Amino acid sequence: xxxxxxxxxxxxxxSKEKAKGITFGFxxxxxxxxxxxxxxxxxxxxxxxxxxxxxFVNPTQFDNLDDLEKYPRTLEEDIKLLETISKDILVYAPxxxxxxxxxxxxxxxxxDGLEFEMEGKFRKGHFDGVGTIVKRLFEIVTPxxxxxxxxxxxxxxxxxxxxxxxxxxxxxxxxxIYRESSGLAYSSRNARLKPDYKAAAPFIFQxxxxxxxxxxxxxxxxxxxWVEKQFAKNEFLxxxxxxxxxxxxxxxxxxxxxxxxxRAFVAAYADDIRLIDNIALN
Numbered sequence: 180x181x182x183x184x185x186x187x188x189x190x191x192x193x194s195k196e197k198a199k200g201i202t203f204g205f206x207x208x209x210x211x212x213x214x215x216x217x218x219x220x221x222x223x224x225x226x227x228x229x230x231x232x233x234x235f236v237n238p239t240q241f242d243n244l245d246d247l248e249k250y251p252r253t254l255e256e257d258i259k260l261l262e263t264i265s266k267d268i269l270v271y272a273p274x275x276x277x278x279x280x281x282x283x284x285x286x287x288x289x290x291d292g293l294e295f296e297m298e299g300k301f302r303k304g305h306f307d308g309v310g311t312i313v314k315r316l317f318e319i320v321t322p323x324x325x326x327x328x329x330x331x332x333x334x335x336x337x338x339x340x341x342x343x344x345x346x347x348x349x350x351x352x353x354x355x356i357y358r359e360s361s362g363l364a365y366s367s368r369n370a371r372l373k374p375d376y377k378a379a380a381p382f383i384f385q386x387x388x389x390x391x392x393x394x395x396x397x398x399x400x401x402x403x404x405w406v407e408k409q410f411a412k413n414e415f416l417x418x419x420x421x422x423x424x425x426x427x428x429x430x431x432x433x434x435x436x437x438x439x440x441x442r443a444f445v446a447a448y449a450d451d452i453r454l455i456d457n458i459a460l461n
Contacts, residue, residue: 180262182270186278186319189271193231193321202227205322205349207313210234210272211251212260215357215365219326222354224265231320232261234272239285240308246453251367271320278315285311290340296429297422297444298333298455309334310341317347324350328357330364332442332457333429356456358384364456376449379415383447386410387458390421390443394460399423399432402443410447419446419453423460 183189193203204223208216212234223230234257241247254272261268275283288294288310299306317325327335332353339351357365362384363377372380386409393402403421410418422444423432432441441460446453 180258180266180268180270182258182272184272184274184277186271186273189231189269190319190321192269196229197321201229203320203322203324204230205233205316205320205325206230207233207235207316207325207327209236209250209367210257211253211367211370212257213365213367213369215328215330217260217264218357219328219354220261220264220268222352223324223326224267227322227324229267229269230265231269231271231322233316233320234270235278235312235316237278237308237312238275238283239279239311240305242302242305249371251370271316278312286314288341290337290344293333293337293340293429296333296424296431297420298446301419301446306334306337309337313338313341314345314347317342317349322349324352326352326354328355329353330356330366330456332426332444336426336429362388364454366454368452368454371452372449376415376452379413380449380454382413382416383445383454383456384458387443387445387456390423391458391460394423394441394443399435399441406443406445415449417448419448421445 204227206219206223220230234254236250238247285307288307294306327338335353342349342351361381363381386406390402390406406421410416423441424430425432426440426442442457443460444457446455
């Protein structure tokens with residue numbers, strides 16, 4: 180396994196390998212790798228000759244500086260975990276300077292309104308930061324395929340829109356949510372949960388499952404109010420939002436239509452740790 184910290188070196192290496200007909204799958208991460216990430220890496224290796232994993236905590240997508248400072252950075256452990264899967268993995272672990280070259284600012288992107296829904300309403304500038312880093316990483320790694328988990332469903336939709344609007348020749352592939360045995364969606368933030376909050380967190384997925392069941396017979400508004408009441412009773416979890424949205428526009432549904440496909444999205448705080456999850460409804 181080769182670890183690169185310099186973009187010119189990894190670009191040169193990939194260019195030479197591509198000349199031999201080698202194909203590359205790409206899994207961008209912010210590190211603190213877990214089994215959810217590993218599921219993406221395994222799929223990338225199944226569908227490509229080599230998998231590139233980037234490990235970079237991107238400062239321009241954090242609206243909360245405290246969250247940025249506390250975000251776990253565990254590069255040595257990440258490399259060891261990747262080595263248990265395959266040697267056909269390249270790791271790109273750049274510095275902020277290598278990526279931003281002294282200008283650590285996000286560009287401005289239009290994602291046809293996707294950026295203003297859900298997370299966009301609560302995390303100002305977040306998707307400009309995501310667009311900036313993903314575009315730069317795509318330009319450096321030039322993968323044939325890139326893999327993103329559906330836990331960040333809105334991000335997945337935005338990355339697909341990014342590739343489309345900027346003519347980036349990459350297949351952006353969504354991968355199903357990978358969960359702990361309790362049902363809690365894997366997240367790097369889970370490691371920071373205090374015991375009581377970790378025990379309470381599976382309530383999020385349990386509530387999503389119940390909401391899916393209710394969505395078959397009740398209106399979106401009724402389901403939303405029911406979910407809000409359930410969270411209000413939970414002493415460990417504070418609901419930030421629960422939204423039922425059209426998967427194409429990500430706009431909150433007002434009236435159900437049999438011709439559209441919907442997902443339920445949730446964001447909640449367990450103490451100071453923000454957790455997100457979602458589920459397909461139909």
